[in-house]
Amino acid sequence: MTTDAERASAVAFARQNCALEHITPSDEALNAARHHMDHAISVGDMASSIEHPSVADSIFFNTIALGELGWKASGDLDELKAIHRRIFDGVFDDAGIIRTSNTRGKVGRAADPEAFFPANLIETGAANISTELSDKRNLHSLDRDVFVKELAHVYDELGYLHPFIGGNAVTLRIFASRLAHDAGWDLDWGKVDASTYKTAKRSAYEGNTSDLERMFHQMIRPANPSRTFLIAGWEQGPAH
Known part of the structure; x- marks a missing residue:
C-alpha cells in the first residue's frame, strides 16, 4: 500500500511529466487525483471516476499508476517498452511496440538532415546502449560532475534512438x-520547464550536450532510498 507521500509524489511527477510535453489533464482528472491522494479512490479507479477521460487524462492517470506500482527495471529496450506500454495503454494502439518506419525531427543531428535512428536497427542500437551502461556499472559510484556528463550522454543516445512513434x-x-x-x-523534474527542456534536447540533437548537462546539474541531489524516485518538487515525499 502506498503512503501519502508516495501518492503525492506520483501525482506531482505525473502532472509535470505531462506539462513538459504540453499535455494538460482536465480539471476533472486533477480532481480525481486529489481524491486519490485523500484515499477516497484507488489508483485504478481514477479514470472510471470521471466521464469521458481525455487522452491527456489517460496519460496522467497511467503515469500516476506507474509511479505507485512500479515496473521491472532491466536497463534495456525491454524496460523502455514496459514503461511506454503502461503509460500509453488505451491511448496508442502501438503502446510498448517499437516503430517500424523511419522518422525525422525538425532539425538534423549534427547538421545531417537524417533524423532519428533507423527503424530496422533500433534493437541493435538499444543493445549497444545497454551494453555501454552495463560496462559503466549503470553509472554507479560516480562523482556528481562525471555522473551528470554520463547521464546526459546516455539520455541523448536514447533520445536519438527514438524507439517509438510517439511518447x-x-x-x-x-x-x-x-x-x-x-x-x-x-x-x-519540477526544476525544469518545457522551454528549457526543449532547448537542451535540441542542442543535444545537434551534437552539443552542454545544455543537457546544465539542466541535470540543476536537478540532481543524492538519492534518498526511502522515497519514490519520480519527483517533481523536493517537497513531495520524505525530505532529502
Missing part, C-alpha cells in the same frame, strides 16, 4: 529517473 520523451524521463536513483542520484 518517447515521456518514457525517457521516467527511465532516466529510475537509472539515476539506482546510481545514487535523484532528479527533480
Whole structure:
C-alpha cells in the first residue's frame, strides 16, 4: 500500500511529466487525483471516476499508476517498452511496440538532415546502449560532475534512438529517473520547464550536450532510498 507521500509524489511527477510535453489533464482528472491522494479512490479507479477521460487524462492517470506500482527495471529496450506500454495503454494502439518506419525531427543531428535512428536497427542500437551502461556499472559510484556528463550522454543516445512513434520523451524521463536513483542520484523534474527542456534536447540533437548537462546539474541531489524516485518538487515525499 502506498503512503501519502508516495501518492503525492506520483501525482506531482505525473502532472509535470505531462506539462513538459504540453499535455494538460482536465480539471476533472486533477480532481480525481486529489481524491486519490485523500484515499477516497484507488489508483485504478481514477479514470472510471470521471466521464469521458481525455487522452491527456489517460496519460496522467497511467503515469500516476506507474509511479505507485512500479515496473521491472532491466536497463534495456525491454524496460523502455514496459514503461511506454503502461503509460500509453488505451491511448496508442502501438503502446510498448517499437516503430517500424523511419522518422525525422525538425532539425538534423549534427547538421545531417537524417533524423532519428533507423527503424530496422533500433534493437541493435538499444543493445549497444545497454551494453555501454552495463560496462559503466549503470553509472554507479560516480562523482556528481562525471555522473551528470554520463547521464546526459546516455539520455541523448536514447533520445536519438527514438524507439517509438510517439511518447518517447515521456518514457525517457521516467527511465532516466529510475537509472539515476539506482546510481545514487535523484532528479527533480519540477526544476525544469518545457522551454528549457526543449532547448537542451535540441542542442543535444545537434551534437552539443552542454545544455543537457546544465539542466541535470540543476536537478540532481543524492538519492534518498526511502522515497519514490519520480519527483517533481523536493517537497513531495520524505525530505532529502
